[in-house]
Amino acid sequence: MAIDLDDDIVQDFLVESREILDRLGGQLVDLEQHGEDKDLLNSVFRGFHTIKGGAGFLGLNPLVEVCHRTEDVFNLLRNGEKRVSPELMDTVLRALDVVVAQFGQIENGQEPEPASEELLGELDRLKQPDGAAAAESHGSGAGDSAPRAGAQASDGEGTDSSGGGEDITEAEFDALLDTLETESSDTGSGSDEITDEEFEQLLDELHGKGQHKGAPEEPAAAEQSGGDDEISEEEFEQLLDNLYGPGAAPGKDGTPPAVADHKAGQPAAGETPAEAEGAGGADSDAAAAAPAAPKQGAKGGGSPASESAAAADKPAPSAGGGGKQPPAQGGSGSQGNGKGGGDKGGDGGGGSRVEASVRVDTAKLDEIMNLVGELVLVRNRLSNLRNVLDDDRMGQAVSDLELVTSDLQSSVMKTRMQPIKKVFGRFPRVIRDLARQLDKEVTLETHGEETDLDKNMVEALSDPMVHLVRNAVDHGVEYPDEREAAGKPRQGTVTLAAEQEGDHILLTIADDGRGMDADKLRNLAVKKGVMDQESASRLDDKEAFNLIFHPGFSSKEEISDVSGRGVGMDVVKNSLAKLNGTVDIDSELGRGTSMRIQLPLTLAILPTLMVKVSGRKFALPMSVVREIFELQDVRTNVVNNRLVAIVRNKAMPLFFLERWLDQSGEPVLRTKREMAEGNGEDEGEDERQVITVIVGNQAVGFVVDEVIGLEEVVIKPLGALLHGLPGLAGSTITGDGQIALIVDIPSLIKAHGRRL
Amino acid sequence: MAYENMQYEEDAELAEGPTSQWVTFKLGREHYGINVMQVQEVLPPSEIAPVPGAPHFVLGIINLRGKVVTVIDTRLRFGLEPREAGKESRIIVMEVGENIAGILVDSVDEVASVREAQIDTAPNVGNEESSRYIYGVVSREDGLLILVDANKLLTEDEWQEVAAL
Numbered sequence: 001m002a003i004d005l006d007d008d009i010v011q012d013f014l015v016e017s018r019e020i021l022d023r024l025g026g027q028l029v030d031l032e033q034h035g036e037d038k039d040l041l042n043s044v045f046r047g048f049h050t051i052k053g054g055a056g057f058l059g060l061n062p063l064v065e066v067c068h069r070t071e072d073v074f075n076l077l078r079n080g081e082k083r084v085s086p087e088l089m090d091t092v093l094r095a096l097d098v099v100v101a102q103f104g105q106i107e108n109g110q111e112p113e114p115a116s117e118e119l120l121g122e123l124d125r126l127k128q129p130d131g132a133a134a135a136e137s138h139g140s141g142a143g144d145s146a147p148r149a150g151a152q153a154s155d156g157e158g159t160d161s162s163g164g165g166e167d168i169t170e171a172e173f174d175a176l177l178d179t180l181e182t183e184s185s186d187t188g189s190g191s192d193e194i195t196d197e198e199f200e201q202l203l204d205e206l207h208g209k210g211q212h213k214g215a216p217e218e219p220a221a222a223e224q225s226g227g228d229d230e231i232s233e234e235e236f237e238q239l240l241d242n243l244y245g246p247g248a249a250p251g252k253d254g255t256p257p258a259v260a261d262h263k264a265g266q267p268a269a270g271e272t273p274a275e276a277e278g279a280g281g282a283d284s285d286a287a288a289a290a291p292a293a294p295k296q297g298a299k300g301g302g303s304p305a306s307e308s309a310a311a312a313d314k315p316a317p318s319a320g321g322g323g324k325q326p327p328a329q330g331g332s333g334s335q336g337n338g339k340g341g342g343d344k345g346g347d348g349g350g351g352s353r354v355e356a357s358v359r360v361d362t363a364k365l366d367e368i369m370n371l372v373g374e375l376v377l378v379r380n381r382l383s384n385l386r387n388v389l390d391d392d393r394m395g396q397a398v399s400d401l402e403l404v405t406s407d408l409q410s411s412v413m414k415t416r417m418q419p420i421k422k423v424f425g426r427f428p429r430v431i432r433d434l435a436r437q438l439d440k441e442v443t444l445e446t447h448g449e450e451t452d453l454d455k456n457m458v459e460a461l462s463d464p465m466v467h468l469v470r471n472a473v474d475h476g477v478e479y480p481d482e483r484e485a486a487g488k489p490r491q492g493t494v495t496l497a498a499e500q501e502g503d504h505i506l507l508t509i510a511d512d513g514r515g516m517d518a519d520k521l522r523n524l525a526v527k528k529g530v531m532d533q534e535s536a537s538r539l540d541d542k543e544a545f546n547l548i549f550h551p552g553f554s555s556k557e558e559i560s561d562v563s564g565r566g567v568g569m570d571v572v573k574n575s576l577a578k579l580n581g582t583v584d585i586d587s588e589l590g591r592g593t594s595m596r597i598q599l600p601l602t603l604a605i606l607p608t609l610m611v612k613v614s615g616r617k618f619a620l621p622m623s624v625v626r627e628i629f630e631l632q633d634v635r636t637n638v639v640n641n642r643l644v645a646i647v648r649n650k651a652m653p654l655f656f657l658e659r660w661l662d663q664s665g666e667p668v669l670r671t672k673r674e675m676a677e678g679n680g681e682d683e684g685e686d687e688r689q690v691i692t693v694i695v696g697n698q699a700v701g702f703v704v705d706e707v708i709g710l711e712e713v714v715i716k717p718l719g720a721l722l723h724g725l726p727g728l729a730g731s732t733i734t735g736d737g738q739i740a741l742i743v744d745i746p747s748l749i750k751a752h753g754r755r756l
Numbered sequence: 757m758a759y760e761n762m763q764y765e766e767d768a769e770l771a772e773g774p775t776s777q778w779v780t781f782k783l784g785r786e787h788y789g790i791n792v793m794q795v796q797e798v799l800p801p802s803e804i805a806p807v808p809g810a811p812h813f814v815l816g817i818i819n820l821r822g823k824v825v826t827v828i829d830t831r832l833r834f835g836l837e838p839r840e841a842g843k844e845s846r847i848i849v850m851e852v853g854e855n856i857a858g859i860l861v862d863s864v865d866e867v868a869s870v871r872e873a874q875i876d877t878a879p880n881v882g883n884e885e886s887s888r889y890i891y892g893v894v895s896r897e898d899g900l901l902i903l904v905d906a907n908k909l910l911t912e913d914e915w916q917e918v919a920a921l
Binding site: 373374377378616660661716717718719720721722725726727728731733737738739740741751752 | 803805810811814818821822823824825826854855857
């Protein structure tokens with residue numbers, strides 16, 4: 001079946017499932033530490049179950065196969081019939097990886113590839129409970145029966161004994177829908193409502209949290225079926241069978257009718273509230289017992305007749321809230337113990353909580369951000385005008401406008417903010433896998449997960465962070481024996497911390513490992529030909545640590561598949577520089593290393609230093625600017641055909657921005673400039689300014705005609721024709737409506753450095 | 757009756773063929789046309805900020821109500837001698853796909869209706885450089901109107917050119 005990515009249902013499924021998958025990664029690692037945590041187990045179970053449900057609905061069978069088996073495993077786990085072991089977790093985590101990969105394929109519009117037979121087989125093996133076979137417990141059913149039986153009935157899973165374990169295939173689904181349609185036409189009520197209702201319900205399951213609006217049809221459908229009493233017991237059973245596969249059948253056959261009803265009812269209540277309610281209005285015993293069943297559980301039994309009355313009351317409110325109520329909640333309740341199910345389901349249905357959040361396409365947010373940016377520019381122009389016009393009332397109005405736009409700007413900015421948890425969330429898994437792979441013992445501590453960061457930033461941060469964390473585990477933390485010998489606890493700790501500091505974010509990645517040896521780094525630098533012995537020995541410790549950001553520098557003796565290909569750290573540094581961020585290393589031999597990353601809060605607004613060159617404005621990102629001085633105040637020399645300024649006894653190469661502009665065909669006062677360079681020292685009144693910027697690990701000077709000052713600018717991307725020009729990060733419109741180009745210094749030097 | 761009317765209009769269409777509207781402009785001595793559907797607006801030339809490192813035919817960028825729009829020198833694009841923008845010069849802002857770009861032309865004349873049937877495939881007008889962007893030509897009383905394909909003017913080759921930088 002081709003996957004229609006434009007379909008809203010598919011999109012919703014993908015988005016929701018992504019969230020679940022993100023959560024699962026963390027939960028699974030937690031689980032390894034707290035294997036007995038029932039809530040956690042339930043939550044993981046529900047996660048896989050929800051994905052499976054959605055995938056089944058969309059006919060994504062490869063996905064269903066994996067999720068289904070994993071879900072089965074967790075079903076055993078949460079019922080205490082199996083214990084969490086590292087081996088089990090390995091398999092489950094692999095299963096999660098497969099699911100994530102499959103989602104990647106689906107998002108690219110491909111059919112998901114089936115998981116390997118080996119993995120499926122492994123999961124199947126894990127599906128066996130540690131203890132006895134399930135056959136007997138399954139038959140006993142009822143509220144006090146082994147939870148597993150109830151759970152399985154309510155999940156609609158077949159067990160091994162019942163010959164089930166079948167996925168809900170597309171065909172089955174079609175059959176189900178058909179059945180539903182026939183049923184409802186039997187009752188003479190509109191078949192559309194029933195299918196819609198079913199649909200809503202499926203969507204609810206997909207959504208899990210019930211973001212989906214409650215269906216207006218639901219109450220109507222409940223009413224209609226309530227009014228009709230044509231649905232026979234058989235039909236209802238058949239319906240459930242169709243829905244849940246043969247799994248529910250054994251309970252039905254092997255136990256007294258009341259229990260059968262109870263069991264049949266549980267799944268209905270837990271998983272398909274809409275159906276249960278719809279049927280609840282009908283008079284037939286089975287149908288009446290369906291909504292009643294959870295309540296039965298709650299009261300420890302009760303006559304179907306009395307329940308059916310209560311049930312008749314229920315449908316309306318719970319149907320109304322049906323869209324909001326997480327179906328999984330009801331399900332889990334009824335699975336844990338017969339009692340909770342009905343109560344929870346009822347509460348969830350009755351107390352329809354109002355959805356306080358909406359999902360907004362990020363493109364829309366970007367658009368709003370853009371518009372606000374333009375508003376800011378207009379505001380800037382108005383405030384320029386205010387100074388010209390000098391009118392009090394005008395001035396007042398403009399001041400008000402300034403306030404409002406600033407507030408608006410920060411509000412919009414906040415909507416784009418996401419907690420850094422999103423990045424941190426993947427690290428428990430990363431660290432766990434690494435530690436196992438390397439035979440180390442490592443725990444992860446996180447602080448400040450709630451710190452908000454621009455969404456784009458959160459996404460862009462992920463990869464560099466992973467690299468740093470892997471490095472911390474691979475290079476930083478020692479092997480347990482080593483640690484013990486050094487008098488440290490066997491278990492190493494990697495700490496991730498985030499905090500807001502003024503208008504930027506400070507991220508710290510620290511380990512309590514062996515730390516970095518500055519001398520070793522110096523030697524390595526010489527050995528690798530990065531620098532000569534002389535200059536290496538002159539480096540202070542901090543500078544030596546910074547050597548690791550040099551391209552082709554890996555301090556690990558041999559290459560492991562974790563890190564150490566020597567391409568790492570300079571890539572990390574570059575990608576952080578792209579975000580206008582900086583990295584700083586601090587390390588103490590034997591005590592550990594900490595990397596401090598500083599990042600701006602957002603990428604949308606850039607603090608820049610406005611300068612003028614050849615009569616045109618340019619914006620230099622403030623993040624790289626270190627200092628400003630006048631060219632004539634410093635001694636200059638010509639080294640290797642380049643003018644070099646001597647600042648604090650260090651030579652700093654100077655670059656002339658106007659020569660970059662030259663190539664666009666405009667003649668600049670070239671001769672004078674050339675002379676200035678040729679003489680090494682300017683004899684005339686050269687009031688030009690030098691701006692020291694940091695490129696990589698080096699300070700270089702840019703000579704400009706005039707420094708205008710600090711300005712926060714909104715970055716406007718250049719059109720397709722000019723996209724990706726070296727040296728340009730974009731453009732912006734200044735307060736006076738002029739265009740200023742934003743200079744991307746690293747790429748400028750790389751591309752044009754020789755000529756500047 | 758409505759049906760009959762429709763029938764009548766259809767007949768008329770058949771007789772004259774569908775028409776399209778073209779914004780005509782002058783470059784050197786030639787008249788060119790660009791499909792009106794691709795034209796967003798026509799501006800008097802404002803301050804164009806040059807962009808260092810841009811392809812040679814890119815004049816620079818302008819601020820169009822807060823949007824940054826790239827401006828192309830059509831003369832260079834069509835292999836004509838570059839000329840300073842004069843009083844008559846205009847920037848035609850075009851929308852091509854998702855991109856917005858402006859072309860600087862010597863002057864803008866009118867919006868002309870052209871019947872599809874009148875459009876001939878281009879004879880080799882001008883030179884190689886310009887003929888690449890030509891959709892067709894229309895012979896009118898006051899001379900030849902050269903219809904430009906805006907898509908080609910702004911895309912494909914440019915991409916290669918930009919990529920080659």
